Amino acid sequence: MTLKEIAKEAGVSVSTVSRVVNSRNDSFASKEVRDRIWAIVKKSGYLPNKSARELQQGKKSGETVRSGSLCCILGRTDTMEENPFLSQLSRVIEKQAMEHGYPVRFSYSIFDVNEKLMTNVIREKIESFKPAGAIAIGQFNKCAIDLLNRYYANIVYAGRGRINAEWDQVICDAYEAAEIALSHLYLQGHRRIGYLGGTESEVRFLAYQNFLRKHDLAFEDELVYPCEHNGEGGVLGAEKLIKADGSKPTAVLCASDTSAIALMNRLKDAKIQVPEQVSVVGIDNIELSGYVSPMLTTMGAPVQEIGNVAVQTLIGRIERRHKKPLRIYLQNEFIHRQSVAVLANAF
Template structure:
């Protein structure tokens, strides 16, 4: 039978260090690389960690190591290849692994429309905790919150659970203020309504609106485009917008890089030069934004860090280390490129 001593000898550490890791005690005092080696040795040697006396008595501050947790992404498809969500997912997976836990599943919104998948999460293999990346429809969210002991939200509005986010209103304002500083006063918006089903409540639209109001610029309703976060609709609607040569904007702020890049294609095909005839800016700083033609001005969102923080916050939450729901807001950074200025200031 494999013992703690066997694992310790395999890794080259003390028995007490192995014990702290497998019992999730003072794990922050053990380097992540050492923890990884210990768990590798546990797997290779077939060691079965036993619950400590405190865990057997139900001490919630020391949950069983390896307890399953899950992740749900509010994206309809391509959850591993989506240029925004995949970065967050990578951070979640790394953070969960570093803490010695298991990511039992990653599901998308489309996956949850399958009753068998939803039933498995809610009733058959219910995880100890769940990370929800962006919001879900209220009925579905209520079911998850009722059944799953611990929820963490990434860009979720519910103040009743711990949340990791960035200030979307302020990020949008910073982008639009940059366009204003370049001399633009005729600025259009392209985005989507989201779960609110009304674009006026969407945070990035609110930031756009506030920046224009503060500059004493009225909003032309014809320049506010709800493309439903669909890149094809963004492309088509931008083409329609630019047909009117007598009343068209000189700049477009898109609520994501993906829809900004598709809108830029529409401008190019309409014979407009970027940024001479029309400027563009987005949000997310996906990898492709630096390689669009021209490179896209955007806001860098630390996607990997958001996922990592969410993972570690969930484990701490399961362990009872947060008596009340916390809200952690990460910083963002404006990246100025050639789509909005003739000479780049930052890459």
């Protein structure tokens, strides 16, 4: 399939397709247009003109021409729309895989392969499609890991926490991210710090518990707002905070930016000011976090680098350049914005 054919099917210009496919930060065109173009690219198995790309990037002819394709499996959520961080990461993976000659031709959620709920269509597609390797992003339990091991010989995991699997893993540690965020709140004078997010087998919550213990801060059940890491979860957590009989936290660590933004919006509706009355910190640094009011202070992950390293590591595994499982850690980045107040007892 050519760029012209993709443009015709997507209802956009050829230049728009070219810019979307070659954009390094996924910022060109609207999200709707980007999603439409990438759906067609994935379905068609489009690859850029190799000779043109080699000339553009200064590569010499005679390099290894790869053949094969990959698949991408989403953990934690049903769809990419529910998790902007994973959506951005998957797009980086698709671009990098295409540039390296291993296009991602099939993506699905781990929830699609639940043994009891899997449809015949999904099962047939998974069993008939034989990719060279798979990249798993998100969160996966033992059952999901065992199931994926049955289908794929070469797997790389990319995400926010280590998983118990003999796979190559590219990690930007969420435990560390939570620790850094909590330390910032503590240095700004906050002592009644709440937590909004998952609590079962969740490293962010473990970091929260350990941080309180380390700094001799009391753990209070009423300051914990268990919820999914999405907008709906943020609203549910906000309702608990708003209706609490006791004194409210001065700050809340949210396990994701999506839930943090939903929390801030609901607090605003309830006439509770952020950060004057409640400070909020998120994790992920999704695009929207810099556009809300107040702009969200958060912990960013190097999404571009995570995706790049994941693809290159998987290709290395496919081409037998390493045998032992690799574990690669990338650094978190603290993004200071407007959603945290400095209290009188700050250091």
